[in-house]
Amino acid sequence: MALLEVKGVQVKFNGFLALRGLDLKIEAGELRCLIGPNGAGKTTALDVICGKARPSVGEIVFDGHKTSRLDEHRIARLGVGRKFQVPSVFRELTVRENLDVAQSKTAGVFRNLGPRKRHDPALQRLAEFVGLADERDEPAGNLSHGQTQWLEIAMLMAQDSRLILLDEPTAGMTAAETRKTAELCRRLKGQHSLIVVEHDMGFIREIGDVISVMHQGRLLAQGTVAEIEVDPLVKEAYLGSGGISHA
Amino acid sequence: MRQLLLSRAWIAGYALLAIAILAVPVAIDDPYLLNKFARYLIFATLAVALSLSWGYTGILNLGQAVSFGLGSYCMAMALKLKTMPIQTGTGGLPDFMVWNNVPSLPWFWQPFHSIGVAIAAGIAVPVGLALILGWFIFRARVAGVYVSIITLALLVIINLLIIDQQRFTGGFNGLTDLSDLQVMGIDFDPYSAATYYLAAGALILSLIVGLAIINSKTGLIMQAIRDDETRVRYFGYDVAAYQIFALSVSAGISGVAGMLYAVVMAFASPTFLSVQLSLSIVIWCAVGGRASLIGAAIGALLVTGIQGSLSETPIFLNTWLLIMGALFVAVVLLLPKGLISLVQSAITLFSRPVADRTATPVNKTMVG
Ligand SMILES: Nc1ncnc2c1ncn2[C@@H]1O[C@H](COP(=O)(O)OP(=O)(O)OP(=O)(O)O)[C@@H](O)[C@H]1O
Ligand SMILES: [Mg+2]
Numbered sequence: 001m002a003l004l005e006v007k008g009v010q011v012k013f014n015g016f017l018a019l020r021g022l023d024l025k026i027e028a029g030e031l032r033c034l035i036g037p038n039g040a041g042k043t044t045a046l047d048v049i050c051g052k053a054r055p056s057v058g059e060i061v062f063d064g065h066k067t068s069r070l071d072e073h074r075i076a077r078l079g080v081g082r083k084f085q086v087p088s089v090f091r092e093l094t095v096r097e098n099l100d101v102a103q104s105k106t107a108g109v110f111r112n113l114g115p116r117k118r119h120d121p122a123l124q125r126l127a128e129f130v131g132l133a134d135e136r137d138e139p140a141g142n143l144s145h146g147q148t149q150w151l152e153i154a155m156l157m158a159q160d161s162r163l164i165l166l167d168e169p170t171a172g173m174t175a176a177e178t179r180k181t182a183e184l185c186r187r188l189k190g191q192h193s194l195i196v197v198e199h200d201m202g203f204i205r206e207i208g209d210v211i212s213v214m215h216q217g218r219l220l221a222q223g224t225v226a227e228i229e230v231d232p233l234v235k236e237a238y239l240g241s242g243g244i245s246h247a
Numbered sequence: 248m249r250q251l252l253l254s255r256a257w258i259a260g261y262a263l264l265a266i267a268i269l270a271v272p273v274a275i276d277d278p279y280l281l282n283k284f285a286r287y288l289i290f291a292t293l294a295v296a297l298s299l300s301w302g303y304t305g306i307l308n309l310g311q312a313v314s315f316g317l318g319s320y321c322m323a324m325a326l327k328l329k330t331m332p333i334q335t336g337t338g339g340l341p342d343f344m345v346w347n348n349v350p351s352l353p354w355f356w357q358p359f360h361s362i363g364v365a366i367a368a369g370i371a372v373p374v375g376l377a378l379i380l381g382w383f384i385f386r387a388r389v390a391g392v393y394v395s396i397i398t399l400a401l402l403v404i405i406n407l408l409i410i411d412q413q414r415f416t417g418g419f420n421g422l423t424d425l426s427d428l429q430v431m432g433i434d435f436d437p438y439s440a441a442t443y444y445l446a447a448g449a450l451i452l453s454l455i456v457g458l459a460i461i462n463s464k465t466g467l468i469m470q471a472i473r474d475d476e477t478r479v480r481y482f483g484y485d486v487a488a489y490q491i492f493a494l495s496v497s498a499g500i501s502g503v504a505g506m507l508y509a510v511v512m513a514f515a516s517p518t519f520l521s522v523q524l525s526l527s528i529v530i531w532c533a534v535g536g537r538a539s540l541i542g543a544a545i546g547a548l549l550v551t552g553i554q555g556s557l558s559e560t561p562i563f564l565n566t567w568l569l570i571m572g573a574l575f576v577a578v579v580l581l582l583p584k585g586l587i588s589l590v591q592s593a594i595t596l597f598s599r600p601v602a603d604r605t606a607t608p609v610n611k612t613m614v615g
Contacts, residue, residue: 050481076483090474093467100464101471104483109492112464159482 009058031189036214081161091141102155278438294547296500302537305473310398314373316520318505323515325365326425377498381491421516536585
C-alpha cells in the first residue's frame, strides 16, 4: 500500500475551488516532483496533506490513517513534515534552539520538562551540514534569506519525518545552493518520501524521478521529465506563462 | 564558551537578587518597612508569573488578578474562621455573615477550618480555573488580543460576583479582621520578619520554578509558540496543551502570591481582583523586561518601590501618578525589551572579547 494516498480531494476557499478532485499516490521512499503553472494548486495540495487546509470532498490516507479530520500536530506526529513557501523559522530563537524545537521525538508538555540538552552532537552536525555552525547562537531573525532557507531545511532534517513536503525549497538560492539542495533531496529519498514543489526545471531534471503536473486544481499529467516535456496537454497548460522551462 | 560565560553572569545576577532580598530584615528592623517590602516582593512574584505566560509564551493574560484574588480569598477565609472566638456572633459565624442574616456557615466555607485545605485551595482553585479557561480558549485557537479581552472580561465578572455575593464574601469590604497565619508554631504577624521571609521565599521559589521551566524543552517550545504558534503545530506539538500549561503555572504562582498578600495585609477585598492591579502587573513586566523572569521581578520592585516612596512624599502628593506615567512611557519607548535589556547588552559586550579569543579556535577544530 502507498504511504500517502490523496483521493479525489476538493478544497474550497470561499466558494473558489483551489483543488477540484486531486488524486495522488506516493510510495514509501519515493521522491515526487510537483509542478504546474502559478495558481495550479500545488501549495494547496501540500496544505491539505499536512492539515493546513481541509478537504470539502475526498479523503487523505497517510500510512493507513485518515488524516482529513486530524489536528495538524497529530498529522505531524504520524510523520508528515512541511517546509513552507515563505521560509518560516522562529525568529527570536537562536539557530540551535530552532533545531531543538524541530527535533520533536517527544512532544508532551510534561515529558519535555527536564533540563534541556545544551549540546546535541546530532544538531551540531546538522548546523554544520547547512553551513550555519558559526551562526548557531545567532537569533534566526538575523539570518539572510538564503540562510533562513537552509535553517528550515535543517529543521526538517531534525524533525526526521517519513514524508517531507517541500514548497519551492530553492527559491532565492544560488546555482551552487540549488545543486546542494538537489543532492540533499536525492540523499533523503529511500529513507524518506518527499514531495517537492518546484518551478526550476534544472533542479527537477537533477533530482528527476516521477513528475506530477497540476493544472487548475487537478492532476494533468504524470511521468518522467522526458515524457512530461513533450506532453501536449502540459504544453497547453503552460501556454502564456512562457513554456514549462520558464514557468 | 560565550554561552557559558553568559549563563554564569545570569546565575550571579539571580544569586545577587536572592541574597539582597534575604538580607533586608538584617539591615532594617522597622516593622512598617518590612511589611511594605513584603508587599513589593509579592508583586514581584506576580510579575514573574506574568512573565512566564506573557513574556515567554505570548499570552497577555489581563485577568491575572483573578488568580491572585482567589488565592487571597482562600487564605482569608481560613484566617477569618480562626478569628471566630473573638469576632463571631452566635453559632460561630464570621461577623459579616451575622450582619447579613446568614443562618449557618455555607458548605463551601466549611473546609476552610483547615489551614492545609485553604493553602491547597489557594493553588488549586486558580489553577483549576486556568485549566478550564485555557481549555476553552486555546482549544478554540483564540489568540492575541482576544485572549486579553476574554481574560479581562472574566476578571470583571468574578469581581462583580464577589461584590454581589456579600452574604458569603463580605462584598465591597471583603474579609477583614483576620487572625495571623500560624503554621508549625510560627506566628506570621504581618509586620514580622517571619512574614517577610515567607514572601521572599515565595519570590525565590517562583524564580526557581520559572527558571526550571524556561530552561527545559517545554520552555523552549513555549518561546517558539510566542514566535509563531502555527509553525509549532507542524512540528507535532500540541500548542494548546503548552499554552494551558503556561497559563496554569502562572495562575498557581499568582494564587500563592495572593495567599501571602492576605497574610501581609490581614484582609482580602475585591480590590485584589481589580482591573487596575492586572494592568499594573503588565506595566511592571514591561518596565523590567517581560521576557526575563529577573527583569520582570526587578521591574515590579522598582515601580512599586518608586510609587510607594513618591506617593508618601508630601511634595509629590498630587503629581506622583503623572511622574509614574511619564517614567513608564519613557522606558517602554526607549527600551521596548525593558530595563533588563540594558543589563543584557552590557553582559554581551563584556563577554565578547574574551569569548571570541577562546571560542574561535574551538570552532575551527570542530569544523575542520
Ligand atoms: N487561503 C486562500 N484563500 C483564497 N484563495 C486561495 C487561498 N490559498 C490559495 N488560494 C487560491 O487557490 C489557488 C491555488 O493556489 P496555490 O497557492 O495552491 O497555487 P500554487 O500552485 O502553489 O501557485 P504558486 O506557483 O504561485 O505558488 C490560487 O488561485 C489561489 O489564489
Ligand atoms: Mg505555491
